[in-house]
Amino acid sequence: MVRILLRFSEKLVEQPITAQIILEHKVPINIITAHVNSKGGEVLAEIPDAALEKMVKAFRQKGVKITLPKLIEVDSEKCFSCGACVALCPVDAITFDEDFSVNFNKEKCLGSTCSACVDACPARAVKSVKQNNSELTGNMH
Ligand code: SF4
Ligand code: SF4
CATH class of the missing domain: 3.30.70.20 (Alpha-Beta Plaits)
Structure with a gap:
């Protein structure tokens, strides 16, 4: 598993992006922490190694910023x-x-x-x- 940090802007945080991507790609994501409010959100998630590239691409296509956590x-x-x-x-x-x-x-x-x-x-x-x-x-x- 690889831990990645997903950053959602104020506009994106209202949309069910994570659920959509999980359903679309059928990849289980483990949410470790989530700090979300109306201004945006930061989610630490674990992604299976084999699906990392696909999932990073899917989130970025939706406008979600992704980095490895410090x-x-x-x-x-x-x-x-x-x-x-x-x-x-x-x-x-x-x-x-x-x-x-x-x-x-x-x-x-x-x-x-x-x-x-x-x-x-x-x-x-x-x-x-x-x-x-x-x-x-x-x-x-
Ligand atoms: S940042 Fe420090 S306190 Fe927080 S989980 Fe990591 S090691 Fe623990
Ligand atoms: S001095 Fe050492 S044990 Fe104390 S908080 Fe810093 S790193 Fe931890």
């Missing part, structure tokens, strides 16, 4: 193992190893739709980093 990076030099990030992570994507170094699980992280650990770190040891979107570039138009 991930987080922990600077072990700055981290002093206070545990604030570990305590706040809603999906246990940050844990302590036995030696109290911070362990980050990319597969679980909600990326830029969350960023709780970035804001919580008193040492500014956690930062949000862009992923290389080249995996999606072939589908841009």
